[in-house]
Amino acid sequence: xxxxxxxxxxxxxxxxxxxxxxxxxxxxxxxxxxxxxxxxxxxxxxxxxxxxxxxxxxxxxxxxxxxxxxxxxxxxxxxxxxxxxxxxxxxxxxxxxxxxxxxxxxxxxxxxxxxxxxxxxxxxxxxxxxxxxxxxxxxxxxxxxxxxxxxxxxxxxxxxxxxxxxxxxxxxxxxxxxxxxxxxxxxxxxxxxxxxxxxxxxxxxxxxxxxxxxxxxxxxxxxxxxxxxxxxxxxxxxxxxxxxx
Amino acid sequence: xxxxxxxxxxxxxxxxxxxxxxxxxxxxxxxxxxxxxxxxxxxxxxxxxxxxxxxxxxxxxxxxxxxxxxxxxxxxxxxxxxxxxxxxxxxxxxxxxxxxxxxxxxxxxxxxxxxxxxxxxxxxxxxxxxxxxxxxxxxxxxxxxxxxxxxxxxxxxxxxxxxxxxxxxxxxxxxxxxxxxxxxxxxxxxxxxxxxxxxxxxxxxxxxxxxxxxxxxxxxxxxxxxxxxxxxxxxxxxxxxxxxxxxxxxxxxxxxxxxxxxxxxxxxxxxxxxxxxxxxxxxxxxxxxxxxxxxxxxxxxxxxxxxxxxxxxxxxxxxxxxxxxxxxxxxxxxxxxxxxxxxxxxxxxxxxxxxxxxxxxxxxxxxxxxxxxxxxxxxxxxxxxxxxxxxxxxxxxxxxxxxxxxxxxxxxxxxxxxxxxxxxxxxxxxxxxxxxxxxx
Numbered sequence: 001x002x003x004x005x006x007x008x009x010x011x012x013x014x015x016x017x018x019x020x021x022x023x024x025x026x027x028x029x030x031x032x033x034x035x036x037x038x039x040x041x042x043x044x045x046x047x048x049x050x051x052x053x054x055x056x057x058x059x060x061x062x063x064x065x066x067x068x069x070x071x072x073x074x075x076x077x078x079x080x081x082x083x084x085x086x087x088x089x090x091x092x093x094x095x096x097x098x099x100x101x102x103x104x105x106x107x108x109x110x111x112x113x114x115x116x117x118x119x120x121x122x123x124x125x126x127x128x129x130x131x132x133x134x135x136x137x138x139x140x141x142x143x144x145x146x147x148x149x150x151x152x153x154x155x156x157x158x159x160x161x162x163x164x165x166x167x168x169x170x171x172x173x174x175x176x177x178x179x180x181x182x183x184x185x186x187x188x189x190x191x192x193x194x195x196x197x198x199x200x201x202x203x204x205x206x207x208x209x210x211x212x213x214x215x216x217x218x219x220x221x222x223x224x225x226x227x228x229x230x231x232x233x234x235x236x237x238x239x240x241x242x243x244x245x
Numbered sequence: 246x247x248x249x250x251x252x253x254x255x256x257x258x259x260x261x262x263x264x265x266x267x268x269x270x271x272x273x274x275x276x277x278x279x280x281x282x283x284x285x286x287x288x289x290x291x292x293x294x295x296x297x298x299x300x301x302x303x304x305x306x307x308x309x310x311x312x313x314x315x316x317x318x319x320x321x322x323x324x325x326x327x328x329x330x331x332x333x334x335x336x337x338x339x340x341x342x343x344x345x346x347x348x349x350x351x352x353x354x355x356x357x358x359x360x361x362x363x364x365x366x367x368x369x370x371x372x373x374x375x376x377x378x379x380x381x382x383x384x385x386x387x388x389x390x391x392x393x394x395x396x397x398x399x400x401x402x403x404x405x406x407x408x409x410x411x412x413x414x415x416x417x418x419x420x421x422x423x424x425x426x427x428x429x430x431x432x433x434x435x436x437x438x439x440x441x442x443x444x445x446x447x448x449x450x451x452x453x454x455x456x457x458x459x460x461x462x463x464x465x466x467x468x469x470x471x472x473x474x475x476x477x478x479x480x481x482x483x484x485x486x487x488x489x490x491x492x493x494x495x496x497x498x499x500x501x502x503x504x505x506x507x508x509x510x511x512x513x514x515x516x517x518x519x520x521x522x523x524x525x526x527x528x529x530x531x532x533x534x535x536x537x538x539x540x541x542x543x544x545x546x547x548x549x550x551x552x553x554x555x556x557x558x559x560x561x562x563x564x565x566x567x568x569x570x571x572x573x574x575x576x577x578x579x580x581x582x583x584x585x586x587x588x589x590x591x592x593x594x595x596x597x598x599x600x601x602x603x604x605x606x607x608x609x610x611x612x613x614x615x616x617x618x619x620x621x622x623x624x625x626x627x628x629x630x631x632x633x634x635x636x637x638x639x640x641x642x643x644x645x646x647x648x649x650x651x652x653x654x655x656x657x658x659x660x661x662x663x664x665x666x667x668x669x670x671x672x673x674x675x676x677x678x679x680x681x682x683x684x685x
Contacts, residue, residue: 106595107605130289130299134344142343160345162274163281163382167343207340213249214341217257218302219292222501222515228295232288242346243290 001028001039006047006085008032010077013085014054016047017092030085057092065095065102072103075118078151087113124148125155131233132156133242134169135205141168143200146240147175153189154180161187170196208242215243246327252337254327258307258318259353261503262410262466263496267299267348267383269461270405280342280349280382282405282461287348300351300385301341305329305367309355313412313423314506315471318355322504328357331370335378342382349383349405350374360391368400375403383461390430394437401441406461406493409434411486414479418472421508438463439490462493469523470500470516471509475546480526480537487530497523522548529554532586533579551642556582559619560641563634566619567626571600582641583616603627615641 004019004027006012013030020026025043033046061070073088090110095102105111134142142164153173157180160169164182171180172192179192238244268286288297304318306328312320338350352370354363367386374380386404388397401407409431413419416428438459445458465486469479483495499515526548529535533555540554541547549557559566559582568577570592578589588611595601595609602622606613617627618637628637 101598104594104598106591107599107601107608112608126285126287129283130287130345130348132345136344144345159283164279164343164345165274166277166279205344207344207346210249210252210337211341211344211346213253214256214301215290215292215298217253218260218298220260220294220296220501223294223296223499223517225295226293229291229293232291232295232297241290 001042003027003042003044004030004047004089005033005044006030007049009049010074011051011054012047012049013073013077013088014057015050016085017057017089018050018053019045019047020089020093027086027089029083030089032085061092061095064099065092066100069095069100069102072114072118075121075155076114078155079117079121080151081117081120084113084117087117121150121152121155124150125152128152128237129156129159131237131241132160132171133240134164135200135203135208135242137196137199137203139168141170141196143170143172143196144240145172145174145197145200146237147173149236151176151178153178157182157187157189172196212243248333248337251327251329251333252303254325255304255307255329256302258324258355259302259304259351261317261498261501262302262351262353262387263296263498264385264408264464264466264494265297265299265302265351266464266494267385269493270383272381272383272405272457272460274381275379278379278381279339280380282349282381282383289345289347299348300383301338301347301349302351303329303334303337303353305331305334305352305354305363305370306357307355308357310358311356311423311425313426314504314508315413315422315468315500317503319504329370331366331373334370335373335380338374338382339378339380342380347382349385351385351387353387354389356389356391360389361393361396363389364392364396364400368396368403371400371403385461388434388438390426390434392434394434397434397437398441401438401459402456404459406464407438407459408464408466409438411465411467411482411495413472414467414469414474414482415472418474422471435463435465435486435490435492439492442491462491464492464494464496466496466498468500469497469520470512475541476519476523476526476548477537477541477543477546479523480530480541483527484530484537495527497527518550519548522550522554526554534576535580552638553582555580556615556641560634560638563632563637566632567621568619569621569624570606571596571623581616581619583612583614583619588612 002025004016006016016030025045058070073092076084076088087110091114094110098105102111106115128146128148132144132146134144137143153171157171160171161182166184168184169182170192173179177191179190181188181190266286267282268284270282271284272282274281286299288299290298292298307318308326308328309318309320317324334352341347342349352367354367357363371384371386374384384404385406385408386400388407388409390409411431412423412426419426419428441458442462445455448455467479486492486495497520499517499520500512501515502512526540529540530537540558548554552560559580568581570578575589575593578584578592579586588609591609592601592611595605599605600623603613606622618640
């Protein structure tokens, strides 16, 4: 078995696609370096991320396959699901063969896997546009911690840049230690100083209790349906939901 | 009275208003302003009854001069009363919005003093939000029947969606339960709003910068189960509203017993299954190309409790089936029970490059549970019996495979049903799944 190991960046993944055509061997599987599971029979190749090779692949996907395919590959990459990198590589290679009709092959495995991973990411992004909760801290900073299943901070931050353009805010993915910080001018991605997390735990926000009151009184008691509630709003997100604490 | 108490009273008073959608408008944020609208709509939470919370849904006041029998806020009902000031409404909205609790505001009100006075206060609340706070998030305003058209127009210029409640499906029902309201006072503003929307659309074709008028369109709501009306009357009414006034949505609200008035039916629980069936049928009208008369007729004026409207239609029109998935038109695929908009589109795409078998359909994620009785793949029919109307109907109702029984068996509420027994009002297994996804 030939294994590729790349550094976990999207550029690294695109470089892997490049190397699969021009490098020494076609990989059977592709891994991000952190999932190391080697066997002595395997041939392991470390992919060195090369932004030039990556951008060649990037442009080739847009030109020879489609922008949708690039979008699918990127979203699937953000899903961080097991083995997804292998399927993305296969999907893109299949795409270079079939052209833009690749997305019609809904019954082939690599297309199916990439589509379903991308869909999961988009679904979660949309859900969290609603479920993210900001808390007002000192200095008028609105702080929103959350821990999404997929790495969606890059996808959702744009929405808040447009929407909450006149306030300071921070979206903090606690699972990945990644934060989007907005200063009323631009949004930057960084790892976060622990200061804010600490402040958030010790500050009270009066509107939180008002929101809880609202949440409870808007419910029609004759129609209580916890199963439906959990279906729409899975319990894994409740940890950071004001109204569910 | 403090803000917390007011919020509690006035949101509890608004909870029977069904609509909470925030879709249809794509109002942009302005420089230095706050918020925008997402045309797909965004849900922000789900309350314990499983309904989505997207907007801050409140009444401006619940002091009402009307005494409609079905309403919790009727003048003769002994409930705590409160009223917000426009300032308070704006303040709550802005602060909830900044914390991403809500997508915007849904403002309704009981009729205080008279319709115009109420409408003026509502206008002032949203004027504050739009002009003083530069708020560009979603605003849905309920129109008070009987208010001047000039006021409705002023509100429409600021709101994303406005709605006039039909309340009850027939004029007879209105006369009986809400004698102070009449059909004309509801239909006239609806007509006015729809003509204004059309007018503004034409204007915007010429002048891109012409001001908006309810970009999210209008909707309405009616109560199901408080009067004797049949499902077919309700569905025909909806169909007319969609066609004539181009409504975005008609909401159905199962009547929750809030009164012991002898004019009202004595219900133990709200008729949720009936409400569910109406929503299913409503979807069929709007997205599946069905008409009300195809689904019901004078001999069968109400929906089957055991079968969803589409499956029921298919069984009654069995001569149109089976449908060959590799050749059927999109419109016909949509009419197959179990195949929804998403599945139909996937089938159309996938069959361009490959002829589809049953296994392929499974891979696409098409649910074959009901569809298998109505389709062929490359001429092969999956159900190994004849296309027999009654056999298929029984199978749809009772499930078919052994593992269906297992699923049912796991849930204590569900009893095993013998083929010819008549089941009391209990939804089928499929319904339980669909009542979760809301899809047909």
